[in-house]
Amino acid sequence: MNQIIAPAPPNGSTTLEATGKKACSEVPLFTRYGQNPILSREHWPYPINSVFNAGAVRLADGDTLLLCRVEDRRGLSHLCAARSANGIDGWRIDQEPTLAANPREYPEEIWGIEDPRITYVPELEQYAVAYTSFARGGPGVSLALTRDFRSFERFGVIMPPEDKDAALLPRRINGYWAMIHRPVTTLGAHMWISYSPDLRHWGSHKIILEARRGGWWDANKIGLCSPPIETAKGWLTIYHGVRNTASGSIYRLGLALFDLERPDVCLQRGDSWMFGPEAPYERTGDVNDVVFPCGQTIGADGDTINLYYGAADSCMAMATGSIRASLAWLERNSSADQTAGR
Numbered sequence: 001m002n003q004i005i006a007p008a009p010p011n012g013s014t015t016l017e018a019t020g021k022k023a024c025s026e027v028p029l030f031t032r033y034g035q036n037p038i039l040s041r042e043h044w045p046y047p048i049n050s051v052f053n054a055g056a057v058r059l060a061d062g063d064t065l066l067l068c069r070v071e072d073r074r075g076l077s078h079l080c081a082a083r084s085a086n087g088i089d090g091w092r093i094d095q096e097p098t099l100a101a102n103p104r105e106y107p108e109e110i111w112g113i114e115d116p117r118i119t120y121v122p123e124l125e126q127y128a129v130a131y132t133s134f135a136r137g138g139p140g141v142s143l144a145l146t147r148d149f150r151s152f153e154r155f156g157v158i159m160p161p162e163d164k165d166a167a168l169l170p171r172r173i174n175g176y177w178a179m180i181h182r183p184v185t186t187l188g189a190h191m192w193i194s195y196s197p198d199l200r201h202w203g204s205h206k207i208i209l210e211a212r213r214g215g216w217w218d219a220n221k222i223g224l225c226s227p228p229i230e231t232a233k234g235w236l237t238i239y240h241g242v243r244n245t246a247s248g249s250i251y252r253l254g255l256a257l258f259d260l261e262r263p264d265v266c267l268q269r270g271d272s273w274m275f276g277p278e279a280p281y282e283r284t285g286d287v288n289d290v291v292f293p294c295g296q297t298i299g300a301d302g303d304t305i306n307l308y309y310g311a312a313d314s315c316m317a318m319a320t321g322s323i324r325a326s327l328a329w330l331e332r333n334s335s336a337d338q339t340a341g342r
């Protein structure tokens with residue numbers, strides 16, 4: 001009988017352990033909720049195709065609100081709110097779209113609105129919802145403010161096509177609002193930051209994180225996932241990276257840390273991905289091999305990350321992680337020269 005024996009590492013070789021680094025598979029940073037998916041089209045009070053890529057927030061009354069991207073049976077998306085006391089089940093779903101495209105007043109939305117990221121802004125005492133508006137020119141970034149997820153003040157498109165994957169930081173930086181977003185330019189599909197005095201006029205654009213190149217998991221395209229989490233060490237940021245393969249794209253998640261007062265400065269960037277499509281509902285759906293978070297809530301302990309993510313563009317799932325563990329993972333798994341693509 002043939003026996004395959006792994007060769008012993010040569011003397012003096014450097015193992016991952018010896019360098020203090022760990023392969024991503026050894027460190028399950030985020031743990032999937034056992035009864036995923038938490039929301040799918042069967043839950044919906046009206047006929048839809050799919051529900052995915054929800055923004056998330058903990059409301060003042062303690063409820064978790066997911067502002068879900070809902071794709072109707074024309075293939076166009078709108079946003080619909082689902083509320084739950086424990087953020088896992090018992091969802092109370094709005095009986096009709098909460099925020100629907102309004103192409104008459106906002107022609108940039110003729111093909112729908114998608115992928116909201118929610119930021120609570122204490123100075124405004126409102127939630128800022130940055131979402132993708134989709135029309136002939138391609139996807140752009142639109143913004144709305146709301147106090148209650150029932151009525152919205154719409155700002156229209158604030159970053160013209162092609163742009164998406166945007167979230168507002170919760171406070172001004174040196175007097176200016178800051179928005180992270182992902183335009184596609186001749187330079188590629190990288191993450192940028194832009195600043196505004198009034199949330200309407202945006203400038204001082206700068207690349208903050210580049211897609212890597214070649215064989216890397218985050219070659220080709222990257223984009224912000226959920227809004228950055230403010231920690232003592234910096235803005236802890238989950239981003240997605242897209243690897244193009246012969247059988248399609250794989251959407252996986254990485255971590256980066258940006259300076260608190262200079263959010264254009266990347267302090268650390270993980271080399272490996274820390275979460276990717278493995279479960280059946282992530283591997284198979286309308287778009288296979290996609291995990292796509294647009295929001296998280298932080299637990300009462302101030303450390304637990306409840307990460308809400310769209311799976312395979314078909315349903316909503318949840319995984320839990322820890323801010324402390326994520327920062328420690330970044331310490332172990334990042335190397336120098338983090339901003340640039342390699």
Ligand code: BMA
Nearest residue numbers: 053114115287290292310313
């Ligand atoms: C991205 C976005 C997401 C989607 C993903 C996978 O470009 O459009 O909404 O989940 O592709 O299809």
